[in-house]
Amino acid sequence: MDRKRAMTSVDLAALVGELREYTGAVVDKAYLYGDDFVRLKMRDYDRGRIELVVETGDPKRAHVAVPDHVADAPGRPPNFAMMLRNRIAGANFEGVEQYGFDRILTFRFEREDATTLVVAELFGDGNVAVMNEDREVIDxxxxxxxxxxxxxxxxxxxxxxxxFSPLDCDGEAFAARMADSDTDLVRTLATQLNFGGLYAEELCTRAGVEKTMDIEEATEEHYEALYGALERLREPILEGRTDPRLYETDDGDVVDATPLPLREHETEGYDATAFESFNGAIDEYFYRLETESETEEQAGAGTDRPDFESEIEKYERIIEQQEGAIESYDEQADEEQRKAESLYGNYDLIDEICSTVRAAREDGVPWAEIEETFEAGAERGIEAAEAVVSVDGAEGTVTVDLGDGPIELDPTVGVERNADRLYTEAKRVRGKKEGAQAAIEDTREDLAAVERRREAWEAEDADEGEDEDDDAETDYLAVSSVPVRYDEKWHERFRWFRTSDGFLVIGGRNADQNEELVKKYMDPSDRFFHAQAHGAPVTILKATEPDEPARDVDIPETSKREAARFAVSYSSVWKDGKFEGDVYEVDADQVSKTPESGEYVEKGSFVIRGDREYYHDVSVGVSVGIKCEPDTRVVGGPPSAIDSVAATSIRIEPGEYAQNDIAKRLYRTFRERFTDTSFVRKVASPDRIQEFCPPGGSRMVDE
Structure with a gap:
């Protein structure tokens, strides 16, 4: 059973028309999960919340998802997500186009200050590109x-x-394309006509021709039959008359979702479920595909240990949703109160509108005529008429816009009653907030109970482990669920690593941090390192921890050499593509910001006085790894310091891939190595990995 892992060109052609129905929706936020899943949270006046998802890895898809099918937002938004938010938050979705018959969709977003195009490439390695209106790539x-x-x-x-697109070719072009082949019919349809294997077989079945017939044996009648089948298949897709199906096996495993019923799937005996929209069918398909795959992985893991992490993650997700609900209650209550205050602030205008409608209705004037009267008044510049957005005769309401959003009025009552209704709604929503806060406390108690059970289980496991084998080590790459233990440290905003002897080394990322490190964090007993190159970071080898009193410490030579390698690796030596450079070391009291008379010291630079100890021809080299004990985090620095403490690590050297690209490659490799891929996503996103990659081009070292 081959399950669909990527949407086809036919799928995208059928989907584009449905996605255009969301035109006018407003973007709220953008999210990036891992390095290949983009989520755009939008809202629409009629539909409410809309979740547009694009996944370019495995699987490859683009569609609107049911909110319940969307994973919770990642904790810290990566750079790509922040860039996307800055570009399209508050923008209107203005439509989507398929590029020819390729698996490429271009989404268009309009905002007063900018037009943004988001291109989803659902072929090959997959990609998402963000461009301006001139098609210049932003990221x-x-x-x-x-x-x-x-x-x-x-x-x-x-x-x-x-x-070549078979969806818009005529009979002559179709026949010419078919004749320009040296294989059988089905392969010609799949490759020369770009239909792919499934739809190529479907056309042959619908046309009643033998799939394996050699192209040289095909006659004009065969071509006419195939083209007729093609027309019958493409017409409903191009006209938006899809009849979607979700196919599954007798065991309930999903196999495919298609915009039209396929005879090929029927002959396989798959069960078919009809959907109102292809978007709904494809969303359900990929949601169940992911769910079933996770279930299979868990079954294959074969562990008797309760899945505390999933349970904890569930409660944390519930708490996050409850907190989000509270925030939305605040926003909704504030919005209702703002509307009420706006009515009072425009008292005479609203009173005129309500009085006009009441008088017209008392005279028997139809609602449609009332609406036409307002429209005519707006054209003449009458202020009250200009404020009216719409008239709903069925509900007996009038919607006005006073400059900051629509407000629905009941014209049978006065301004006070309309405003009082809005104040009452604000009060009701705030009451819901109190209930949600109580619910959060209950959920937090449930979370604490699970955490206590996990601690008890792990304590029992630890006791058993000590009895069996005190020296046993956990193979975290093979563990199905790696517990996340992360506490952010003060030094993580700088470049940092710990030497193989346990000493902390910190380096500046820019001129401001260079200044801060020397002025605030360098103690008299520390050692100062600097590469003999322009644009090198300040590097400080701490003799003691920041919370310890400064004292003279005998720092091993191994730690000094690792600090020197760190200093040269994160300098312009790497960026220039060189593999070695010189580094000097001095005492803390030799570093000064006071220049010689008549000289000037730039920001981030320092004056070094006295003798320097040089390390000549120091090799560049960095390892980036994931540490699992005693805490879980990304680490990076000289290989001799990183490889021994990481559960797995990858060495990099100067190369051709930009900093963000090498980070994504490392992320994918880590996900391939760990059984628990969700753990990698939580602790080692591409952005966090990038923090340990030197500026400039890099590549992974083959081992």
Whole structure:
């Protein structure tokens, strides 16, 4: 049973028309999960919350999802998500286009200050690129530099060469394309016509021709039959008359979701479920595909240990949702109160509108005529008429806009009663907030209970482990659920690592941090390192911890050499593509901001007085790894200090991949190594990995 892992060109053609129905929706936020899943949270006046998801890894898909099918937002938004929020938060979704017959969708977002295009590439390695209206790339998940096309920040986005489209070809072009082949019918349809294997077989079945017939044996009648089947298949797709189906096995495992019923699936005996929209069918398919895959993985893990992490994650998710609900209650209550105050602030105008409607209704004037009267008045510049947005005769209401959003009025009552209704609604919503706060406390108690059970279980496991084997080590790569233990440290905003002897080394990321490190964190007993190159960071080897009193410590030579390698690796030596450089070491009291007479010291630079101890021809080299004991976090620095403490690590050297691209490659490799891929997503996002990658190009070292 081959399950669909990527949407086809036919799927996207059928989906585009449905996605256009969401035109006018407003973007609230953008999220990035891992390095290949983009979520755009939008809202629509009629539909409410809309979740547009694009996944470019495995699987590859783009559709609107039911909110319950969307995972909770990741904790810290990565750079790509923040960029996307800055570009399209508050923007209107203005439509989507498929590029030819390719698996490429271009989404358009309009805001007063900018037009933004978001391109989803659902082929090959997959990619998402964000562009301005001139198709200049602002950022992309992956950088692509090929002879035929480039997708990189600052460059013009290059679409691939457009493929032949069977959805808009005539009979003559179809026959010519078929004849220009040297294989059988079904393979010709799949490759020359770009239909893919499933739809190529479907056309043959619908046309009643033998799939394996050699192209040289095909006659004009065969071509006419196939083209007729093609027309019958493409017409409902192009006209938006889809009849979607979700296919599953007798065991209930999903196999495919298609915009039209397929005879190929019927002959396989798959059960078919009809859906009102293809978007709904494809969303249900990928949601169940993911759920079933997770169930299979858990079954294969074969562990008797209760899944405390999933239970804890569930309660944490509930708490986050409850907190979000409280925030929304505050916003909703404030909004209702603002509307009420707006009515009072425009008392005479609202009173005029309500009085006009009441008088007209008392005279028997139809609602439609009342609406026409307001429209005519607005054209003449009458202020009260201009404020009216719509008239709903069925509900007996009038909607006005006083400059900051629509307000629904009951014209049968006065301004006070309309405003009082809004104040009452604000009070009711605030009451719901109190109930939600109580519910959070209950959920927190449930969470604490699970955490206590986990601690008891782990304590029991620890006792048993001591009896069996005191030296046993956990293979975290094979563990199905790695517990997350992370407490952010003060030094993590700098570059940092701990030497193989346990000493903390910190380095500046910019001129401001260089200044801060020397002025605030360098003690008299510390050692100062600096690469003999322009643009090198301040590097301080701490003799003692920041919360300890400064004292003279005999720092081992191994730690000093690791600090020197750290200093040269994060300097311009790496950025210039060089593999070694010189580094000097001095005492803390040799570093000063006071220049010689008539000289000037730039920000982030210092004057070094006295003798320096040099480390010549120090090799660059960095390992990036994931540490699992006693805490879980990304670590990076000299390989001799990192490889021994990380559950797994990858060495990098100067190379061709930009800083953000190498971070994504490392992230994917880590996910391949860990059985618990969700653990990697939680503790080692591409953004966190990038913090340990030197500026400039890099590549992974083959081992």
């Amino acid at each position: 992309s998940l992956d950088t692509v530099r090929l002879t035929a096309r480039t997708v990189a920040p600052g460059s013009q986005y290059g679409y691939p060469d457009e493929r």
